[in-house]
Amino acid sequence: MKARVHIMLKDGVLDPQGEAVRHALGTLGFEGVTGVRQGKVIELDLAGEDRSAAETQVKAMCEKLLSNTVIEKYSIEFI
Incomplete structure (x- = not known):
């Protein structure tokens, strides 16, 4: 399974x-x-086929490392 994360600065930043x-x-x-x-x-690139578990995992990745949630917003798509 593949996930694509789009990260942008929040409006006003x-x-x-x-x-x-x-x-x-x-x-x-x-x-x-x-x-x-x-x-x-x-x-x-993610191992496994459980989309719900993958979505939870990718959100955690974004919150902990991939995105600075103070100034950035993110969206996730599975491709």
């Missing part, structure tokens, strides 16, 4: 990397981009 990308896009001639938020994607 300053995103300097996103702002740098927005600025660079404008410099390259891509007008009209008014905001960029940058995040990360983590793919996990």
